[in-house]
Amino acid sequence: MTFDLSDTPLVTLADGVLTLPISLEGKGNSLDSGAVDQAAVALRALHAGEIDAGAVLLVGLGANFCAGGNVAGFAAADDRGEHVRELADRLHAVVRQLDELTVPVVAAVAGWAAGAGASLVLAADFAVGGPDTRLLAAYPGIGLSPDGGMSWRLPRAIGQGAARAFLIGNEPMNGERAHQLGLLTSLVEGDVREAARALAVRLAAGPRDAHAAAKALLRASETATLAEQLDAERDSIARLAVSADGVEGVDAFVAKRRPEFGRG
Known part of the structure; x- marks a missing residue:
């Protein structure tokens, strides 16, 4: 809709x-x-x-x-x-x-x-x-x-x-x-x-999942311990590493070109 x-x-x-x-x-x-x-x-x-x-x-x-x-x-x-x-x-x-x-x-x-x-x-x-x-x-x-x-x-x-x-x-x-x-x-x-x-x-035009994850981590940090935040950061970055924008961002960096997010 x-x-x-x-x-x-x-x-x-x-x-x-x-x-x-x-x-x-x-x-x-x-x-x-x-x-x-x-x-x-x-x-x-x-x-x-x-x-x-x-x-x-x-x-x-x-x-x-x-x-x-x-x-x-x-x-x-x-x-x-x-x-x-x-x-x-x-x-x-x-x-x-x-x-x-x-x-x-x-x-x-x-x-x-x-x-x-x-x-x-x-x-x-x-x-x-x-x-x-x-x-x-x-x-x-x-x-x-x-x-x-x-x-x-x-x-x-x-x-x-x-x-x-x-x-x-x-x-x-x-x-x-x-x-x-x-x-x-x-x-x-x-x-x-x-x-x-x-x-x-x-x-x-940026990576929406990465923006969402950063906002979620910052929000959680208000009440989380350091140990909890470290675990959350690990899980988040690992998840994004295999997302469409994460793959595009890493590949673009290696290829020394501008990433094109939002294509996946």
């Missing part, structure tokens, strides 16, 4: 890259509920094998990646608690799906990534930013606590002390500092979206 992208008009698929907008140009580039829902539908299809993609690209469609939640929508809700709970559930469905993907996830972090936008940066395997990139916790500014997995991912990425300073201090972090801390995996001078897309296209 092939997924019909007309059901998710904001989502695109080209060059093996599934592009998921998470904010639109209006409303200050706040997290868009419709975009989040479409991302969830497309990700379910990707997990089910109904979409053939080798990478996922998260983007904002305006000047910023994502300026956080729609605070005006919070204020207008009849029941603010229930409204925010529902929005968090919808966002968290996407965060869980991103975490479970076997293909790389790239975030094009142009402009501001605040609140839920910063959480989605943390959910990506690769985050590309530029001189104008700014990260901000944002939640304390409106008297709220984080969502989108920020309180789990941030201390693991930069340590408890730096995570507390970022989250509770609520001071913007520029792209250079975010890159130094590893929150951005690359910092480019040119167009951030173009650079992020080029990276996603390159990753999509």
Whole structure:
């Protein structure tokens, strides 16, 4: 079965890259509920094998990646608690799906990534930013606590002390500092979206089983002992050595040519 992208008009698929907008140009580039829902539908299809993609690209469609939640929508809700709970559930469905993907996830972090936008940066395997990139916790500014997995991912990425300073201090972090801390995996001078897309296209053309195995090993390492991880690594590399991409990669290296993955 092939997924019909007309059901998710904001989502695109080209060059093996599934592009998921998470904010639109209006409303200050706040997290868009419709975009989040479409991302969830497309990700379910990707997990089910109904979409053939080798990478996922998260983007904002305006000047910023994502300026956080729609605070005006919070204020207008009849029941603010229930409204925010529902929005968090919808966002968290996407965060869980991103975490479970076997293909790389790239975030094009142009402009501001605040609140839920910063959480989605943390959910990506690769985050590309530029001189104008700014990260901000944002939640304390409106008297709220984080969502989108920020309180789990941030201390693991930069340590408890730096995570507390970022989250509770609520001071913007520029792209250079975010890159130094590893929150951005690359910092480019040119167009951030173009650079992020080029990276996603390159990753999509790579060895998918190897990418999936690397992600699985990294995920397992969070709870595994060294002995368990060594056994898992041995089994994984042995399995890949006889896979189509593994055979092609080794043979191409020996022949001093570029490998052509995905042919098997």
